[in-house]
Structures are given as C-alpha cells and as structure tokens.
Amino acid sequence: MCNSSWDPSRRRDFSLRPLTRSCSRKTFLPTTSLLGDIERDRLPPTQNRRRTPFMMVHDSTPGLGALDPETVAAVRSALVLYIATPSDGEPLRQALDVMAAEAHEKSILPEQLLVVLKDLWYALPSVGAMRDAAEQTRLLQRVVTICIKEYYAD
Numbered sequence: 001m002c003n004s005s006w007d008p009s010r011r012r013d014f015s016l017r018p019l020t021r022s023c024s025r026k027t028f029l030p031t032t033s034l035l036g037d038i039e040r041d042r043l044p045p046t047q048n049r050r051r052t053p054f055m056m057v058h059d060s061t062p063g064l065g066a067l068d069p070e071t072v073a074a075v076r077s078a079l080v081l082y083i084a085t086p087s088d089g090e091p092l093r094q095a096l097d098v099m100a101a102e103a104h105e106k107s108i109l110p111e112q113l114l115v116v117l118k119d120l121w122y123a124l125p126s127v128g129a130m131r132d133a134a135e136q137t138r139l140l141q142r143v144v145t146i147c148i149k150e151y152y153a154d
Contacts, residue, residue, distance in 0.1 A: 066108060067116065071099050076120055079143065083126045086139060093146055100150040110151050117147050 078095035081088070096117075103113045121127055121140055130136045 066106060066112075067099065067102055071095075071102050072120065075099050075117070076124070079121060079124060080126055082143065083124070083130075083139065086142070089142070089146065092143065093150065096143075096147045097150045097153070100147065100153070103151065110148065113151060114144060114147065117143065 074095045075092075075098075078092040082092040099117075100113065102108075103110075108116075118140070121143065127136060
C-alpha cells in the first residue's frame with residue numbers, strides 16, 4: 001500500500017490537478033486554458049495563432065412558437081386570473097389541459113412544456129410586480145404541479 005498522500009501545498013502549478021495518487025508518480029491533467037496552449041504549440045508556426053471555434057449545442061427547446069397562439073393566449077390569461085385569485089384554479093387547469101393535449105400531439109416533451117410555461121409565467125407583469133418572493137415561488141410550484149398532472153392525465 002502506498003504511504004504517500006497528495007499534498008496540495010506541494011503543488012507548484014495551480015493550473016494542474018491530480019488524477020491519481022500513485023506511489024511511483026503523480027499524474028496530472030492540465031486545465032482547459034493550459035490545453036489550449038498545448039494544442040496551439042503543436043500547430044505549425046503559420047497556424048498557431050488561429051483559434052479553433054467552439055461548437056454550440058443546438059437549443060432543442062420548442063419555445064412559444066411550437067404551440068398554437070390561441071393556446072398560449074389562453075394559458076397566459078388563465079395565469080393572470082390565477083395570480084389574481086389563487087383559490088380558483090379551475091380555469092388554469094382547463095387551459096393547461098388543452099396545452100398538455102397539444103404538447104402530446106406535437107411530441108413536445110414534458111420538460112420542454114415546463115420551459116414554455118415558465119417563460120409565460122416570468123413574462124407576466126403581475127409576476128414581476130409581486131413583492132413576496134415566497135408567494136411567487138409557491139404559486140409557480142402549484143402551476144407546475146397542475147401542468148405535470150394534466151400532461152400525464154389519462
């Protein structure tokens with residue numbers, strides 16, 4: 001068994017981090033910024049100043065445009081009504097039921113539907129005007145719960 005242990009104070013270059021705790025030697029992996037220098041040094045002198053472009057991940061969230069504008073408008077007005085009178089959740093449930101059915105028809109995943117719902121929620125002026133953050137969070141949690149129940153309803 002190895003008696004040596006890795007001591008971070010003995011490390012000379014803080015851009016290196018240990019991969020293993022080996023008795024014979026320590027293996028280090030350079031951080032991203034150091035990797036860029038290594039890759040640049042491998043290129044011929046004429047190309048070593050070019051930067052390799054980063055690839056962006058495709059955004060697969062459907063956005064509001066994936067749903068019918070009438071559905072979005074109905075959910076938006078139901079949300080406004082729900083914020084004004086949280087005790088009456090039936091109009092919101094009905095609007096979310098329609099939205100969930102449309103999401104099923106258009107093969108929109110539940111997490112994508114929740115992103116759309118939260119975009120609608122945070123775009124409402126009445127949400128931005130709420131002073132109590134805990135109340136806003138509580139109402140949003142209820143809205144999300146209703147949406148999930150409607151999405152998975154038989």
